[in-house]
Amino acid sequence: MFTHHTNSRQLSELKNFGSNPGSLKCWLYLPTILAPKTPLVVVLHGCTQNAAIYDHGSGWSKLAEEKGFAILYPEQQRANNANLCFNWFEPGDIQRDAGEALSIREMIEHVVESHGIDPGRVFITELSAGGAMANVMLATYPELFAGGAIIGGLPYGTASGVGQAFERMRGQNAPMVSQLQAAPKTAASGWGPWPSISVWHGTHDETVKPINAKQIALQWVGSHQISDAPDVIATINGHSRKIWLDESGKEVIEVNLIKGMGHGVPLSFTAKAPLGTSGQFMLEAGISSTARIARSWGLADEADVAIAEGVFEPGAERSSAPSGIEAVITKAMAYAKPDFVRNVEGRDDRGVSKVINDALRAAGLMR
Template identity: 30%
Template sequence: MPDPAPTRRVTTRLRRLATTALAAVLALTAAPVAPAKAASGSYFYGTYTSLAGTRDYHGYVPSTYRAGTPMPLLVALHGCTENDVGFDLLTGLSALAERRGFLVVFPDQSILANPAQCWNWPLSTNQHRGWGEPSIIAGITNLMRSRYTVDAKRIYATGVSAGGVMSVIMGVTYPDLYAAVATVAGCEYECDLLQLRSPDQAGLDAWREMGSRARPVPVLIFQGTADLVVPPSTAGRIAGQWAQTDDLAIDGVDDGDVTATPSLVERGQVAGGRTYTHKVHRSTGGTVMIEQYLIDGAGHVYPGGCSCSLYGDPSGPDASNLSWDFFLAHPRS
């Protein structure tokens, strides 16, 4: 089929080339002083097409990558009114990938699919394996696996806002692909905006969606207490959903292997920045399955994000580093 908007696509490609180059400069200048080889990583970009649709993406390969040696992969999903490059700048994930040694890819939502560039998580077709946007994101993930030597046990997904909702969906629909997920200002599976359905029911639905691939998926949650877009109570709903899903995924029985009641609650503060409450949920076997960071006074923002972005909150805990610490502790078994 002829391209319905060739001029738009050429313009988009030029914009992406320019913004990716800008991202490279800012990421490297934002990184701490490091040996010369730390600047020799490389950015890439491309377009993925399947029966479900077409999406652009860009990513970063750190200088420590060696073909044949497996390296972890992070899939990072932007929020509404953002794009992949903006999310990279906001989170600093390419610079972090260089410092800590992992591959990262940023799928980009098309304005043709959503004018505000939101991932279309409310649509039922985007809540199931093999359909819609989850299949596209999984397809981009598997494309990275075909092009680079990826550690299959250390593939992770993270996202903010609409991307945070999608990261939860990816953990539910592809538990055999993603070892663990993180969500910033996101929502539980089959997000109930009116909060009329219990998190336990959402957890049961998520477990059923996993089907024969069901496994307990560790989840990290960030939420601001002054968020006017996502009710702060949503963090507890995400934790409740995953507690039920992981409980059932362990042995198929709703028997309290993981609960919505945290086993540890502690207070913390960023030096010169925000205070927060950190909650940890462990399985009866002692494994950390869910962590929450509830950040006092934070709005609909990315904690620790760059002040160069409207959605950055440098005074919050460093969500990017905390997420990678969490991911490293949770390879897929």
């Protein structure tokens, strides 16, 4: 297992990525070692934030450097929204091939083509208005994404204008289930397959009421054509997790309700090597959404989750192994793609040592 080292490299601004009708800025983080077919995570900040603030708090680029994937940060400008919120409620910004949604699509396509990104491993996430805008992108361009994670966000296509946006945030005048489920299908008629969806929401969120998490799940069970009722209900670190499976048994939707948490990103700062930094909207919850979301996408592993949440194996001293060996194992882990078999709490039943051995064999370092 490996510690999350402080990442001193900066985000770089990307310009001339397309017509940019939404007038957004774009920032990019590339790991030091950029392997062919590198995955990409698109991260959308919340209101009053910018790309650098969100990155520092959530720890995404720190994890990206360690695990070897790229990060794309669209960034809102005050000329578009005085509070730096993505305009998830403005019809001109949330339709396919229009406004902010098109700007983000152009950024993604530019980075995929320019840096040899794996187009089959593009993911999108993040908080509040950014979470709502992530849902916009998942609904309008489902073919671009293998998965998405929505933190403290809202369902797609249920608000038109600021007034309705505040109603939805307060959980008032909830849309009908038929309306929720029709919105993505109308937005991207004929496209697919649909991405996997991960929802994270605080049970005590007064900014975006938790009812929105349920509505997002209802919206996407319609697209995936599965039952409204979850197939598995579990508890992780004291928090509720509901899981929906498709016909093949694959997890396609999850809803994580974070007990006692308000509006923000659930992280764990009590760990010896925490991933992320405490601050506004970066909240202690004893669970690392960044690490767990990355793991669900195959970008991190159980060891990374354990480190980010402060769960260490007895006697596992990170300083005992020579740095050269650590580097070899890190590289092996990055290139290995073991077929994880997880139980309902998301743990690897085979154990971390088995994963490392598989990784070393895949790298040709062990028979």
